[in-house]
Amino acid sequence: MEEEFFGKLREKILPYFEGVNPCHDISHTERVLNLALAIGEEEGANLEILEVAVLLHDVARKEQDESRGTVCHAGRGGEMAKEILDELGYPLDKIEKVVHCIETHRFRKGNVPESVEAKVLYDSDKLDSIGAIGIGRAFSFSGYLGSHVHFLDLDLTDDEEYGEKDCAYREFLTKLLKVKDKMLTERGRELAEERHDFMVEFFDRINKEVGGEL
Amino acid sequence: MEEEFFGKLREKILPYFEGVNPCHDISHTERVLNLALAIGEEEGANLEILEVAVLLHDVARKEQDESRGTVCHAGRGGEMAKEILDELGYPLDKIEKVVHCIETHRFRKGNVPESVEAKVLYDSDKLDSIGAIGIGRAFSFSGYLGSHVHFLDLDLTDDEEYGEKDCAYREFLTKLLKVKDKMLTERGRELAEERHDFMVEFFDRINKEVGGEL
Incomplete structure (x- = not known):
């Protein structure tokens, strides 16, 4: 079930990475995932929430680039993640946890990462x-x-x-x-x-x- | 006199570097020059010939890129160097030495660097x-x-x-x-x-x- 869900999620996100600049393409997300799972294990994070959040954290990057920065990919990414996960029938309580990670991974305008998963995503993204x-x-x-x-x-x-x-x-x-x-x-x-x-x-x-x- | 000559030479080559890909822009030539002078001193090269050759070694790079590789920038660069140096009234015997360096810096089709200056240019270019x-x-x-x-x-x-x-x-x-x-x-x-x-x-x-x- 979990494997099937991640397969569908990966299919859903791929189009958002087409034509994105080389530094934020899907391979960035894959690297952040490797790091996040390694760090998350040591920090006692919920690895499922973390993996979902990592896969979705940059889905709005292309919109931000195309808007020349007027769209914030963290805030917009949170909205998009909610829509995508709703469509996949992902439980609402987990969606909220994922959205918190995505909204705060840029750490601007007072959006502070509070959960351990949000902190791990933030660190992993910066480490890349x-x-x-x-x-x-x-x-x-x-x-x-x-x-x-x-x-x-x-x-x-x-x-x-x-x-x-x-x-x-x-x-x-x-x-x-x-x-x-x-x-x-x-x-x-x-x-x-x-x-x-x-x-x-x-x-x-x-x-x-x-x-x-x- | 020498300073004036190099000033004029630098002015002459600049246009050939406009729009060249970032790896072969004028800063590549400047780096090769730093290396070539350091290596050339240890190898007993004629530093004037070497400096002229380095400054001119990539003047045909843009032509090669635009021709999608049908023009060889070493051979074509040798021709262009001769023309540029003729215009500046540079002595013919020195022009020949410079042209040898440029023609052989790519080391293809049997064009082997023979003089010490040619070898130093070749090594400096590769080291970059x-x-x-x-x-x-x-x-x-x-x-x-x-x-x-x-x-x-x-x-x-x-x-x-x-x-x-x-x-x-x-x-x-x-x-x-x-x-x-x-x-x-x-x-x-x-x-x-x-x-x-x-x-x-x-x-x-x-x-x-x-x-x-x-």
């Missing part, structure tokens, strides 16, 4: 933006925007995001360095510290390589 | 495709193509390049792993070995992260 995979995503996104691979003279005072002057190193300095301090679970924090250190090593290294030192 | 910067370029290129950040189920038997199924990990497995064995100078080989080891560590790590282990 740091470490080696975070580095890969940041460079991939800059290529997607047609920006340079690595700027030698980075202007951090210009705070325009996601333009041609964006690059992975800028993303690292302005955002990714702060991620480890936002973790909400113990295991998330441990993983984040370790991924953080690798990122720091990577960018230190790339700057030496670019200067012809390494 | 490995290590941390090589990783950055590979992800950036996959994003540029709109491909996934990292494939979980990579089909290496499908040898179609540069399509939606391309990704940095595939580039690593099929090409970047082989680069270190192609170096032509002693210092190039040392740098390549070290960059190679870091790349191996990076992809080993990313696979563990993607599986939720790290």
Whole structure:
């Protein structure tokens, strides 16, 4: 029964990922799922609620991108998740728990993750933006925007995001360095510290390589 | 005089880099220059010939990309370099040395780098495709193509390049792993070995992260 439900759920979400930018495609959701199940087990989360929430957490990402940010994919994603789960006949009490995870996974406008499942989703989603995979995503996104691979003279005072002057190193300095301090679970924090250190090593290294030192 | 010449040369080449893919934009040329001067000094290269050759080595890259590969940017680049340097009144004997470097930097169809400057350009250009910067370029290129950040189920038997199924990990497995064995100078080989080891560590790590282990 559970397997059948997840099969149907996966079928339902796939169309929402068609044409989404490479950093938020379905493989991001799969990676977050791997992490969430590993962290969730250690944190004593309900793994069913967690898996459903992870699979649905980015269904509104395409709408957000297409709206140029006026739609919030967390809030809208919560609404869409409710509709999708209703159609699948998922129990209402569980739907509410899933929706809480999705609505709070962006942690903006006072939407604070309260349940352990919400905290695990939040941490797992953020963890995918740091470490080696975070580095890969940041460079991939800059290529997607047609920006340079690595700027030698980075202007951090210009705070325009996601333009041609964006690059992975800028993303690292302005955002990714702060991620480890936002973790909400113990295991998330441990993983984040370790991924953080690798990122720091990577960018230190790339700057030496670019200067012809390494 | 030399400074004035390089100023004019840099002005002349800039237009050829407008709209070039992010991996071969002018910042690639700047990085290759940093490396080439560092390696060239140790290898006893003529640094003037080397600098001119590096600055001009990718001027035909855009033509190659636009021709979908029917134009070879090494051969065509040699012709363009000759024209540009003629216009700047650069001495003919030096032009010949520069053209040899550019024509052989791709090392295909029997065009073997013979002079020390040609070998240093070849190594420096290849070195920019490995290590941390090589990783950055590979992800950036996959994003540029709109491909996934990292494939979980990579089909290496499908040898179609540069399509939606391309990704940095595939580039690593099929090409970047082989680069270190192609170096032509002693210092190039040392740098390549070290960059190679870091790349191996990076992809080993990313696979563990993607599986939720790290």
